[in-house]
Amino acid sequence: MRSLKARLTVVAALWVVAGVTVAGFLLSGTFKNFLIEQFYHEIHEHLDEFEGLLEIDDTGKVSLQRVLSDPRFSVPLSGYYWEVQQHGKIVARSNSLEGPLLKVPEDGGADAQVHMHSIAGPTGELLIAERLRWLDDKKDPIRIIVGIDKRHLDRELGEFNTVLLWSLGIFCLSMIAIAILLLLFAMAPIGKLRTAFANYRSGVTPNMRGAFPEEVQPLIDDLNSLIASSGEQMQRARAQAGNIAHGLKTPLAILVDEAHRLMQRGDAQAAAVILDQCRRMQSQIDYQIARARAAASRVHPGTASSLSDTAAAVVTALERLHIERHLKIDNQIPAGMMVACETQDLNEMLANLIDNACKFANACILIRLGEDAPSDFVRVVIEDDGPGLPPEAWSVVFNIGEQWDTRKSGSGLGLPIVRDLVHLYGGEVRLGRSELGGLMVLLDLPTFAANGRT
Known part of the structure; x- marks a missing residue:
C-alpha cells in the first residue's frame, strides 16, 4: 500500500474499530452485571413482601393475606414464581408455578440468611432467593423460595446489546468518516503542493505559488530559493558557454587565415593540416557548447x-x-x-x-x-x-x-x-x-x- 492517505485511513479505521469494540464489550459486561444485580434486588423485594404477607394457621396451612403486588405471580408459567417447602415437600406455591418441586442445591443455607441460587425451573433457568423461617410451634423450618426466570434477564440484555450494537456501529462509521474527512483536509496542502510543482514544471508559473499552512510554507520558501538559484546557475552556464565560443572564435579565425596564407605561399600540406585541426577544434567547441547548454537547461525543471x-x-x-x-x-x-x-x-x-x-x-x-x-x-x-x-x-x-x-x-x-x-x-x-x-x-x-x- 503506497498511498499515504490509504495507510492513514486504514490505521484510523482499525484504531476506531478496535476502540469501539473494546468499549462495546465493556459496556455490555457492565450493563449485564448491573442488570443481574437489579434482578436479584427485585427478587429480594418480592421475598420481603412475601414474608410480610405470609400466614400459617394452627394446622400448618400456609396462606397469604393478599396476592403479591406483581400480577405476574398469578399468570401461569410467567417466569415469576414462589414456593414454600417443608420436609422436602411443597406446602404452597404461586398460581404461576407448575411441575415438580423446585430443587434447591445441597449447599443451600441452613440459617435465616437469604441465599441466592440459579436452578432449573419449569420454563428454563431460574434465579432464586431462598430463606429458612422457624415458626414458634414447629421444630422444622419452612423454606421460602421466590424466583424469576432468567429468560427475562436474557431478553433485556439482548435488547440492550442490539441497541448498543447499532449505536456503536453508527458511531464507528461516523468516526471513520470524520477521520477520512480530517485526513483529506490535512492532506489537502500536499495536493496543492503537487499542483504548484506541476504548474512550475509546465512553465505556467515561474516558481511554486499558492497559499500553504505555516508548517509547509518554510519548505515552499526553500524550494523557491533553490529554483531561483538553479535559474541563476543555468543563466551563468549559458553565458559561460557563449563567452567560450566568443573567446575562441577570434583565435580560430586567425589560425584559419594563416592557413590560407600558407596555402598561397605554396605550403599546401601544412595549410591542410592546420585547416583540418581548426575544423576539428571548431567541431569540438560547437559540440561542448551545445552539450553545456543542454545540461544547463535540463537543470531547470520546467520541462514540458x-x-x-x-x-x-x-x-x-x-x-x-x-x-x-x-x-x-x-x-x-x-x-x-x-x-x-x-x-x-x-x-x-x-x-x-x-x-x-x-x-x-x-x-x-x-x-x-x-x-x-x-x-x-x-x-x-x-x-x-x-x-x-x-x-x-x-x-x-x-x-x-x-x-x-x-x-x-x-x-x-x-x-x-x-x-x-x-x-x-x-x-x-x-x-x-x-x-x-x-x-x-x-x-x-x-x-x-x-x-x-x-
Missing part, C-alpha cells in the same frame, strides 16, 4: 513541450529548406502529445534527425509514433527511403565529428548532440533498417505524465 507542435514546426521549416527536391514528409504524430523535454532541446533533436533524413532520402520521409516504447516513454520513429546505413555504421555515426558519407555536407555533430540530449532526459536513440528501404531512427522521450503532473 508539445511533441506534435514541435514536429510540425520542424517539418514546415525543412520542407521550405528542401523545396527544390520535392520531398514528401509525412508527419503522423497525433495532436496533443506532450513530452518532458524543453522545447529548444526537443526542436534540436527533431531538427537534426529529420534534416539527416531529408539529406539522404530519395522522395519521402515518415515521422510516426512507434510501439513497444519503455514504460513512461514515447517512441518517435523517423524513416526515409534513402540508401540507409550498414549495421556496422550505426554506432560509428554517434561519435563526435564522424560522417559515414563525407559527400553530404555536415559537421558530424548532429547525432552525437541528439544522443547526449536524449540521455540527459533518460531516453535513448537507436538506428535500424526502415521498411521504406533507408534508415530508421528510434527516439525514446519521457512522457510528461511520467514526471508527476496530474
Whole structure:
C-alpha cells in the first residue's frame, strides 16, 4: 500500500474499530452485571413482601393475606414464581408455578440468611432467593423460595446489546468518516503542493505559488530559493558557454587565415593540416557548447513541450529548406502529445534527425509514433527511403565529428548532440533498417505524465 492517505485511513479505521469494540464489550459486561444485580434486588423485594404477607394457621396451612403486588405471580408459567417447602415437600406455591418441586442445591443455607441460587425451573433457568423461617410451634423450618426466570434477564440484555450494537456501529462509521474527512483536509496542502510543482514544471508559473499552512510554507520558501538559484546557475552556464565560443572564435579565425596564407605561399600540406585541426577544434567547441547548454537547461525543471507542435514546426521549416527536391514528409504524430523535454532541446533533436533524413532520402520521409516504447516513454520513429546505413555504421555515426558519407555536407555533430540530449532526459536513440528501404531512427522521450503532473 503506497498511498499515504490509504495507510492513514486504514490505521484510523482499525484504531476506531478496535476502540469501539473494546468499549462495546465493556459496556455490555457492565450493563449485564448491573442488570443481574437489579434482578436479584427485585427478587429480594418480592421475598420481603412475601414474608410480610405470609400466614400459617394452627394446622400448618400456609396462606397469604393478599396476592403479591406483581400480577405476574398469578399468570401461569410467567417466569415469576414462589414456593414454600417443608420436609422436602411443597406446602404452597404461586398460581404461576407448575411441575415438580423446585430443587434447591445441597449447599443451600441452613440459617435465616437469604441465599441466592440459579436452578432449573419449569420454563428454563431460574434465579432464586431462598430463606429458612422457624415458626414458634414447629421444630422444622419452612423454606421460602421466590424466583424469576432468567429468560427475562436474557431478553433485556439482548435488547440492550442490539441497541448498543447499532449505536456503536453508527458511531464507528461516523468516526471513520470524520477521520477520512480530517485526513483529506490535512492532506489537502500536499495536493496543492503537487499542483504548484506541476504548474512550475509546465512553465505556467515561474516558481511554486499558492497559499500553504505555516508548517509547509518554510519548505515552499526553500524550494523557491533553490529554483531561483538553479535559474541563476543555468543563466551563468549559458553565458559561460557563449563567452567560450566568443573567446575562441577570434583565435580560430586567425589560425584559419594563416592557413590560407600558407596555402598561397605554396605550403599546401601544412595549410591542410592546420585547416583540418581548426575544423576539428571548431567541431569540438560547437559540440561542448551545445552539450553545456543542454545540461544547463535540463537543470531547470520546467520541462514540458508539445511533441506534435514541435514536429510540425520542424517539418514546415525543412520542407521550405528542401523545396527544390520535392520531398514528401509525412508527419503522423497525433495532436496533443506532450513530452518532458524543453522545447529548444526537443526542436534540436527533431531538427537534426529529420534534416539527416531529408539529406539522404530519395522522395519521402515518415515521422510516426512507434510501439513497444519503455514504460513512461514515447517512441518517435523517423524513416526515409534513402540508401540507409550498414549495421556496422550505426554506432560509428554517434561519435563526435564522424560522417559515414563525407559527400553530404555536415559537421558530424548532429547525432552525437541528439544522443547526449536524449540521455540527459533518460531516453535513448537507436538506428535500424526502415521498411521504406533507408534508415530508421528510434527516439525514446519521457512522457510528461511520467514526471508527476496530474
